[in-house]
Amino acid sequence: MNPSDSAAKAPSRLVIASRESRLAMWQAEHVRDRLKLLYPQCEISILGITTLGDQLLEQTLSKLGGKSLFVKELETAMAEGRADLAVHSLKDMPMTLPDGFVIAAMLERDDARDALISNHYASLAELPAGAVVGTGSLRRQALIAARYPQLLIKPLRGNLDTRLAKLDRGEYAAIILAAAGLNRLGLAARIRSFLPPEMSLPAPGQGTLAIEIAQRDDGPDLIALLAPLHHAPSALVSIAERTVSRQLGGSCQVPLSAYATISGDQMHLRAMVATPDGRRMLTAEARGPASAPEALGLQVADQLRAQGAADILAT
Numbered sequence: 001m002n003p004s005d006s007a008a009k010a011p012s013r014l015v016i017a018s019r020e021s022r023l024a025m026w027q028a029e030h031v032r033d034r035l036k037l038l039y040p041q042c043e044i045s046i047l048g049i050t051t052l053g054d055q056l057l058e059q060t061l062s063k064l065g066g067k068s069l070f071v072k073e074l075e076t077a078m079a080e081g082r083a084d085l086a087v088h089s090l091k092d093m094p095m096t097l098p099d100g101f102v103i104a105a106m107l108e109r110d111d112a113r114d115a116l117i118s119n120h121y122a123s124l125a126e127l128p129a130g131a132v133v134g135t136g137s138l139r140r141q142a143l144i145a146a147r148y149p150q151l152l153i154k155p156l157r158g159n160l161d162t163r164l165a166k167l168d169r170g171e172y173a174a175i176i177l178a179a180a181g182l183n184r185l186g187l188a189a190r191i192r193s194f195l196p197p198e199m200s201l202p203a204p205g206q207g208t209l210a211i212e213i214a215q216r217d218d219g220p221d222l223i224a225l226l227a228p229l230h231h232a233p234s235a236l237v238s239i240a241e242r243t244v245s246r247q248l249g250g251s252c253q254v255p256l257s258a259y260a261t262i263s264g265d266q267m268h269l270r271a272m273v274a275t276p277d278g279r280r281m282l283t284a285e286a287r288g289p290a291s292a293p294e295a296l297g298l299q300v301a302d303q304l305r306a307q308g309a310a311d312i313l314a315t
């Protein structure tokens with residue numbers, strides 16, 4: 001599609017709602033810049049919004065009631081007509097959106113892996129017994145505890161710059177962060193090693209950006225407008241991963257991984273649920289047609305349930 005074809009559908013202005021962290025702003029600016037190239041006549045601005053989740057960021061997310069804390073104010077802005085779309089890390093979005101909101105596009109996935117950041121050690125295996133590893137994620141906590149029980153895991157909260165500053169002050173021997181966020185902020189040089197998916201199976205949607213809109217009958221056809229940004233393979237794997245989490249009632253309160261890849265017309269989906277201490281860990285995987293991601297997600301969720309996932313999720 002060339003710019004003049006798409007320009008016909010574009011409104012004269014669009015407002016993108018975004019959280020105000022540096023990562024969120026980078027993501028909103030990225031979408032703005034891509035839309036500007038497609039629709040040069042359209043005036044696109046970013047509305048920064050501090051969410052309740054951001055205000056409470058120093059507290060443990062798993063105790064706060066989860067992901068909707070980071071999206072609600074952006075949805076209110078869209079419902080009130082103050083914004084047309086919102087850009088999110090898909091990983092931070094609830095598995096079920098409130099009535100009236102939909103994901104209009106998912107962008108091509110960045111690196112989905114977790115990464116180790118440290119000023120002294122190049123990998124988890126190098127860390128001495130008793131070394132303190134920082135992570136805010138129950139998933140990462142459980143995976144590290146299961147594989148490296150000699151390490152001490154301490155909570156780590158705050159936005160990316162805050163987390164790196166805490167590492168640099170010496171509060172941790174190493175911290176674990178998503179490679180994608182570091183790549184986006186130009187901080188890839190801080191990555192000492194990548195945790196392979198076999199060891200640290202990623203969170204549903206990790207590394208993928210999603211654009212959310214309010215469904216309405218009037219106004220421009222935003223789904224058509226955003227279609228050039230949509231990356232179908234990334235959307236298919238995300239749907240499979242999010243289906244597992246939705247089926248198991250996944251939230252930030254439980255350590256849960258789901259990670260899918262596509263090769264040819266086949267999808268491979270792996271998933272994990274664990275207790276936060278990593279002592280009980282269930283894994284499941286399945287392969288199937290990439291065109292039926294929900295079926296694959298249901299199948300893997302059923303396998304986990306058959307192994308007793310409900311007990312783990314209830315603890």
Ligand SMILES: NCc1[nH]cc(CCC(=O)O)c1CC(=O)O
Nearest residue numbers: 089091177178180181206207208
């Ligand atoms: N929970 C915060 C969050 N949400 C999205 C990312 C990284 C970017 C992504 O996964 O798309 C991060 C930081 C992290 O987990 O290190």
